[in-house]
Amino acid sequence: MAQNPAGASAAGKPRTLAGRCGSANWVCVAQCIDVTCVDKCLAEGCEQALDALAQCAEKSGCGPDDSACVSRVCGKQCGRTFEPAPPSPEKETTDPCADASVGAGKVPEEVVGRWTLEAASIRPEERPRLAGQEEGVDVKPRPDFESALVVTSGGCFLLRTKLEDATLGRGNTLEIRSWGAFQVDEKKDTVQVWTKSGQAVGPVCGKPRVIGLSKGKFQRPVYTYDVEGDTLTLTAQTPSRQTFQFRRQTQEQKEQAE
Template sequence: MPSSRLLPVLLLALGAALPAVAQTSSSQRARTVAGVCGATNWACVAECIDAECVDTCMRQDCEQALERLKACTQRAGCAPNDAECGPRACLPICQRSFEPAPPSPEKEVPAPCEGVKARGAAPPRALVGTWTLVAASLPEDETVREERIEAQPRSDYARSLQVTPSGCFVLRTSLEAATLGQGNSLVVRAWGTLDVSGEDRVRLRTRDGQAVGPVCGDKRVIPLTGPKLKFRGSAYVWDLEEGVLTLMVDDETKQTFQFERATPERGKQ
């Protein structure tokens, strides 16, 4: 796929993010308690095509709750770099803003690719490694784009893709304090196998996912799969040129996403 044929790309500084790894209708999603942020929001984030989609996910029963939490931390005079002030000063409001932890907490999967192997051929060696999204194609119809929750670019929507030699992949999205309120952060991960089809086509088949991080002073491990949430995966045409990995959605949209190989520091996102 020559780079000259790529759709125009927009740097992440203008708010792009990675494509969906799962497609589910709203009727299939597990319901979150009304008026709070929870599993439905995080599963929705894992499905997103772009940053506007992430914003939409955060609006579902969640935006007003986060606004109340943000107002509380501002009244409390919490310093921007004080991660303990928000949960301490606004604990009751924080607890009302998020779904409570499940009675039987799920254990975090620290190494989701351990023992996972693609059914077919191993991925090309050029794909193996950790990649950070740096650019994405713009939607053709600007009129359908909703107003963003905040006009400024959101660095805490950082997205990375890891591919192992055995054909496992992990997609990772960071949601930090700018999104979830001071002292709260979640890393949303989805993982599965990368199936090779021909010389330049791959399909991401998602098996599972979790959202992990501190919420209201306690670590949460939130499952992203269940009987009413099924990942379907996405197919891409890939190209690697001058160190830039390009994935183009293999459908009529031809949405295009570009990655650079992560440095050790960027790979921690």
């Protein structure tokens, strides 16, 4: 759960086999909160493969909502894009925070709950790409990007980042889940986020996938936190001071997530 995927280089630069999108990319994404971070993770090795897959879908002659047709026509191209090719044998972990050992102890009540990312400030290195816009402008999550954070009273967090077909190619969807300890220091108003494991789950190339991320090496970033009403703000304790703003989920959003 880091604001800069470049930090993942400590765990080995995101890499794939023959330009494919693989677990190294999803480990990188699992440490992201904002979309610019996700974009960089995908650019590290698999962006061209995704572009080639999108071109295949465009030339397939399949209807815009006919994912089965695209899967059939572009199956080989899809297989070359993603790894592992067969359905993964790992079982899906639906509620990792049910394991009490994952948490880090008591968390302030106002932080406990389900949160949806609303905005993220721009890192300094991203500003040249957004030339002409005001300093401090926020990045709004794009339509094919959704990030949600769950914090339990026992100090466990679950970060869910959903990548839909606009990013992964028609008919492909992955929800990147990372979880671990949400360790709060109330005296300093800081939280250390210790990711312990994760999974990438969803249909890819017409097959259900559960891609384990437990072998990934994760950072332990520290943020200051602030809660005002239904808004949770996390500010990275790094030179960039990147800020992430979350809104407490409504009952309707909770039901949809479940």
